[in-house]
Amino acid sequence: MQIQLLIPGLLWPTATLLGPAAGLALDGLATLLGRGTRSMHGFEPYDRQLARLFGLEGSALPLAALRRLGEAGPQPPADDGHWLCADPVNLSFAREHLLLQAFDDDQLPAEESAELVAALNESFTDLGRFEACTPTRWYLRLPRASRGTLYPLDDVVGRPVKHFLPEGDDARLWQRTMNEAQILLHNHPLSRAREESGQRAVNSVWLWGAGELERMPQAPAALVQATDPLSIGLARASQCATATPELSSALKQDTLVVIDSLRKPAQRLDLDSWRSGLEALERDWFSPLATALQRGRIDALRLIAPGDRGTLVVANCRSDRWKFWRKPHAFDALLKSISPAPMALPDAPPPTAPHTDR
Template identity: 30%
Template sequence: MKLHLCIPDLFWPENLQTDIYQSLKLPALEMLFAKGHLVEGAGQTTESWLCKLFDIHKQHDWPVASITLLREQGNIECNREDYWLRVDPVHLRIENNHLLLGDSYILNISLKEAISFTDSINELISDNGLVLLPLHSDRWYLRCNGTPDLRTFLLSEVVGKNINDLLPLGDDRSIWNSRVNEIQMLLHDHPLNQTRESQGELVVNSVWLWGGGVMPEKIYAPYTKIWSNHVFAQALARAGDIAFCNLPENGNELLRHADNLGEQLVFLDNLQKYANYKDAFNWSNELARIEQNWFAPLLQALKRKQIIQLKITTVNNCSTKDFTLTPSSLWKFWATVRPVKSYG
């Protein structure tokens, strides 16, 4: 069995804060890193890495909206040439002259709330022939009239960051920025936000445009199965006609249920939300769980040759690192085991 394990933000994003690793015991991960063959590349986002993996080319944006739509479109009629845009609910907060963005991780919106918000927004934008579709509580979709000259930043690029320099670009940016401003004014006085605020919840005070594009002509990846809870990874598997399953609890469970045919991808994004919000406590606790639930059992499976090749990929904005091992790699006695922080 060949296994490709991708874990975004496996390294803490702030390189100078190396003390975060001091209390972590990661013997299996350190062994895998030490014995693996390392190839390092440029930093990138999770979505761009997945798109390249599936041989998808960037349009104005990475076409996330049109692909994830396949996973949840229901009875919506759409053509392959339709241009779809994600218009997701967010919370903006002013701090030290910065405008910081929070996503659904901190908003906890229900589908009923999403429908109420989008019903109001649709009254505002209907004159432009636009309809915002809340196909999930935090994934809202807009089919555009034609292809706008608009280049946006992925939501994962802006979460927890100052968005002042991350607003949409392109010849049509002023039209779309104006629409977002109108939506912000509507949301400011929305009764549902008043209710949320009275209950101590964060208000939905803006939307983020991103992931625009048409459906790619081909989607391909050399995997027989994909294991992930990540919405985009699942949507890519469906679009590429690749079998996919929700992520099991741990590596042992995966090994019990996985067949030995071809190469399988495990996409585990549990660390990303904590890295985005610089939540060091929960990030380190989650990494400790991944060590116990994934790295330790996969190392043992490699030793007994149940896995004949293991590739570990980690992606963040600074670098992309691939560590590749076979059972014989574990015999590299000259490879010194080093702390995880030394690789970051």
């Protein structure tokens, strides 16, 4: 029995003198890191790594259609047009840059979301139809496929928007659409009311996820445990059973477990939430999995942790439990070992050779 554990956000994205995981009791994770075989791979977007687990390659995957397939509630017919993610965002200036920030579901009431989507549909009748599956996950259904390069929202959050503008054959169409949506939403009474109450306004949408499937995804395991709609959509497209992450059922068959509870805290540099989530993972997953490996209940465990500095892969197998000479490896020490070297200050003097008397 094999388990693959995919945890985006496990690697804290910045290095500090005081380690981000310092002081946390993470004995189970330390055991997995010490007993297993660790490797660090170059950076690759998380969605591509997730798709590869389902046998899909390429940079133009239909992530919007797959994410829409993973949403709760009734599903549209398979031939019911093409899809883009059209997620609500806030654009604001920081010095000379226009930066993008996303919303959590609890930051945007469902009734406000529905009203804003209705306003978009009134203005873009010739383009397609917008819909909201959750307050912060919106979609645009198109009559034909897009021939443009549209960057995923996670790649753009907190970064200058000018580096991620649409490219390709339909670039002008999508740039114009986002500009017009920005004007419409900025002037909407709800946006003004939010600003007056001290909340971030929904003043634009971010379009992404265009693409076409060249082949159907393949089930990576007997069961996929996940809560995010992209993982669930990939599993549904591969006709694989799905469930919410839960250890006891994962131990009964080959399972891919996707846990994204650390992704947003790491992305927002919310250290307190990230540390709390890490402690929960230690309690619910790392410590019990280390025990299960020690007792021979698991043939193989593969931990995959995509981050902005690269991807950590830790492979544990049944025979590793006898390798008593492999000692636990502290997670905080691992984070420091993969941190980039500190940059020298621009005005720092160059190093000089020590003075010696002759």
